[in-house]
Amino acid sequence: MNLLNISGSPHVHSDESTKKIMWRVNMALIPALLVAIAYFGINALLVSIIAVVSCVLFQWLIEKFILKVPTTICDGSAVVTGLLLAFNVPATPSMMWIVIIGALVAIGIGKMTFGGLGKNPFNPALVGRVFLLISFPVQMTTWPVVDGIFPMHFDLATGATPLAAFKEGSLGSDVTLWDAFLGHIGGSMGEVSALAILIGAAYLCWKKIISWHIPVSFIGTAFIFSAILWLVNPDQYMDPLMTLFTGGIMLGACFMATDMVTSPMAKSGQLIFGVGCGLLTIIIRNWGAYPEGVSFAILLMNSVTPLINRWCKPARFAE
Amino acid sequence: MGGVHPEENKISNDAAIEVMPVPAQMVVMMNQHLGAPATPVVQKGDKVKVGQLIGEAQAFMCANVHSPVSGTVLKVDTVKDAFGITKPAVYITVEGDEWQETIDRTPDIKRECTLEPQAIVAKLKEMGIVGLGGATFPAHIKYNIPEGKKAEYLIINAAECEPYLTSDYRVMMEHPEEVCIGVSILRKALGVPNAYIGIENNKPLAIAKMQEVAKQFEGIVIEPLKVKYPQGAEKQLINAVTGRKVPSGKLPIDVGCVVSNLGTSFAVYEAVQKNKPLIENILTVTGKKLPSQHNYIVRIGTTYNDIIKHAIGQLPDTTGKVISGGTMMGRAVVNLDAPTVKGNSSVLVMDEGEARRNPETACIRCGKCMHACPMGLEPYLFSALVKNGRIEDAQKHNILDCIECGCCFFSCPANKPLTDEIRLGKNKVRAMMAAKK
Numbered sequence: 001m002n003l004l005n006i007s008g009s010p011h012v013h014s015d016e017s018t019k020k021i022m023w024r025v026n027m028a029l030i031p032a033l034l035v036a037i038a039y040f041g042i043n044a045l046l047v048s049i050i051a052v053v054s055c056v057l058f059q060w061l062i063e064k065f066i067l068k069v070p071t072t073i074c075d076g077s078a079v080v081t082g083l084l085l086a087f088n089v090p091a092t093p094s095m096m097w098i099v100i101i102g103a104l105v106a107i108g109i110g111k112m113t114f115g116g117l118g119k120n121p122f123n124p125a126l127v128g129r130v131f132l133l134i135s136f137p138v139q140m141t142t143w144p145v146v147d148g149i150f151p152m153h154f155d156l157a158t159g160a161t162p163l164a165a166f167k168e169g170s171l172g173s174d175v176t177l178w179d180a181f182l183g184h185i186g187g188s189m190g191e192v193s194a195l196a197i198l199i200g201a202a203y204l205c206w207k208k209i210i211s212w213h214i215p216v217s218f219i220g221t222a223f224i225f226s227a228i229l230w231l232v233n234p235d236q237y238m239d240p241l242m243t244l245f246t247g248g249i250m251l252g253a254c255f256m257a258t259d260m261v262t263s264p265m266a267k268s269g270q271l272i273f274g275v276g277c278g279l280l281t282i283i284i285r286n287w288g289a290y291p292e293g294v295s296f297a298i299l300l301m302n303s304v305t306p307l308i309n310r311w312c313k314p315a316r317f318a319e
Numbered sequence: 320m321g322g323v324h325p326e327e328n329k330i331s332n333d334a335a336i337e338v339m340p341v342p343a344q345m346v347v348m349m350n351q352h353l354g355a356p357a358t359p360v361v362q363k364g365d366k367v368k369v370g371q372l373i374g375e376a377q378a379f380m381c382a383n384v385h386s387p388v389s390g391t392v393l394k395v396d397t398v399k400d401a402f403g404i405t406k407p408a409v410y411i412t413v414e415g416d417e418w419q420e421t422i423d424r425t426p427d428i429k430r431e432c433t434l435e436p437q438a439i440v441a442k443l444k445e446m447g448i449v450g451l452g453g454a455t456f457p458a459h460i461k462y463n464i465p466e467g468k469k470a471e472y473l474i475i476n477a478a479e480c481e482p483y484l485t486s487d488y489r490v491m492m493e494h495p496e497e498v499c500i501g502v503s504i505l506r507k508a509l510g511v512p513n514a515y516i517g518i519e520n521n522k523p524l525a526i527a528k529m530q531e532v533a534k535q536f537e538g539i540v541i542e543p544l545k546v547k548y549p550q551g552a553e554k555q556l557i558n559a560v561t562g563r564k565v566p567s568g569k570l571p572i573d574v575g576c577v578v579s580n581l582g583t584s585f586a587v588y589e590a591v592q593k594n595k596p597l598i599e600n601i602l603t604v605t606g607k608k609l610p611s612q613h614n615y616i617v618r619i620g621t622t623y624n625d626i627i628k629h630a631i632g633q634l635p636d637t638t639g640k641v642i643s644g645g646t647m648m649g650r651a652v653v654n655l656d657a658p659t660v661k662g663n664s665s666v667l668v669m670d671e672g673e674a675r676r677n678p679e680t681a682c683i684r685c686g687k688c689m690h691a692c693p694m695g696l697e698p699y700l701f702s703a704l705v706k707n708g709r710i711e712d713a714q715k716h717n718i719l720d721c722i723e724c725g726c727c728f729f730s731c732p733a734n735k736p737l738t739d740e741i742r743l744g745k746n747k748v749r750a751m752m753a754a755k756k
Contacts (some may be wrong), residue, residue, distance in 0.1 A: 004638070004639070004640055004641055004651070004653075004655075005639050005640040005651065005671075005674045006640075006651045006653055007640075007651055007674075007739075008651075008723050008736070008738060008742060009644075009646075009647060009648050009649055009650065009651075009723070009738065010646060010648070010728055010729050011640065011642055011646045011647075011649065011651070011669060011673075011674065011736060012326070012482065012646040012673070012729065013323055013676070013677065013728070013729055013734065014323065014645070014729050014730050016676070016730060016731075016732040017680075017732050017734070018680050018683055018732045018733055020732070021683070021685070021732055042519070072680070072681075077462070088713075114330075116679035116681060117681050117683060118682050118683045118684060118733075119681070122682030124361070167448055234538075238439065240448070241331075260683050260684055260685040260686070261683050261684050264684075265686030265697075265699075266458070266683060266686070266689065279723045303505040313697070314689050314690075314692070314695045314696070314697065314722070315320070315695050316567070316692040316694070316695040316696070316717065317320065317554060317558075317564060317567075317695045317720070318554070318564035318565060318566045318567060319566075319567070319695075319747065
């Protein structure tokens, strides 16, 4: 007989693992990816593949040659970063090289400089995205025009997102709420369809990877805040439902703000985090320089997550 | 609040309690309970009978130890216990099976108890009764309510929320009446109007049986409980039954509660009604890869090897770990030659595959440990604080409230041994507090 193992209790484990969580997040992103391919064609698929491959490759190179630690590319977290980065850029041919720079910034600066998975204070994909937005403002805001499902050709220069159009003072009257919900609008490739994002989020909730607290407080705050503004002056401010279904609120609230590493742990802290994201998003959209504020809002709230964690403790037993 | 749902694995549920034969030699440890060891009152060469006092409780926190066999004392020496720690013990060479005459060995069930509360407590002390839920707290101390405190509830823990364990379940199925008599005696000792027996809803047969029998008794309420580990943990059980919460650093009696294990109430029945000291354990022998599953009544002091040999011949080749207790809070056995002691509830054999821990990965701050913690603590934080030597901070964040239920490690996707780290931290906090005094 073998020697007996000795260890402290417990002697069983739930069999949950980081790897399983990350691959489930990837599963949850598939509906939005399919919608992106349907609306933006082969470009969307290519940009996604390039983003994912570069994120995984950069992580491997950094772990192998710079940090000299065992590689963790199989845990799926770099794939999540790659997909989310791709979802945050327009599906245009120029993105096929720009997104590689984004991947280097996301993985290299956003994640590995801090010590890798679990140690990064900011959502890596958003770090990459904001870097690209500042460095390549033209390419990052040139949107392919959506012209029906499975389009064969694109007219790049003329597209504008509903948010950008609104910022310039004219919300295209042809954009209906239904189009926005299904994703039949201009925008970054992963953010266009609220429906596809909600399907993915429902799957994550079911698997208990995310809870309702951040998405609901984020979306709820954005809705209430924008509704108040709209009621005060419907000519100047966007209709609250349109606000939710355009731009990155859905993607941000369901997939970016809920990133375990960079969001608070206690439920009360998650509610504060979500409310903060919602408020900042609407403030930036209406009074900031950019038409869209989700990325900045989440990154700003990421920066106060350690403080929220310190302040929001779970309810102790008998207190 | 908190809690997890480990696989129940109650595979020995239907195995009726069998009597394990008495081995040829018996080693009886002198500290089988919480507190100081009992003082041996026999010498080499003495003849002893089953049930004879061989270790006397002389310290305050101590319990009597009785001989589980008849025979001759071989030596008074020490023995390595199941976890490798040397403890004082009496070795007895077994000769026949001669019981003390005072012990009533008839199968008749004796219902009437005329003893006054104080006499009941004295009897518990005389018979060496300790809590059989795992802590082995001497019963005569628990049932002697200190001045200024008042017991309002007696709660009997029959949740058996630990995976694999079935000994309490078998006792309820086979000896429900004795259990109820034991509970009535304890109720009388405390002078409380009602005793509540908490049973998890995953044992419907036991609930039905106990409800039927409890009808014939005054003041026994069967309380079905939600299935959730650790439902049977003292503070959680009190909360589930009474709605009261024992504050940090306080005892159940501070909220008017006394909690006892179901197995203890059966031992109380035997002690008070039958004059039988605590010399036997009811013990589950189980494991997924074992050829058969058993529940035994075992003389306390029978070694793990004796039990394994009788139950299944020998351990399977692929055995990875032997656990005394359940998979969540049980302890891994180091020494199979060690004698069993009061409060042992199982010999659980885990396969190599089951026993292996997955490699640890980076914490992704998911907060699962925090949400699983039934005490509302932050295990990930303790892990970091203890590793960085910040013991005072760990104490400030209530590390001593941890009940070591294992829910944090169980649910951690990064496989961090949080419960181990917290145990270490608790010891460091206690050492720091002792040094300050």
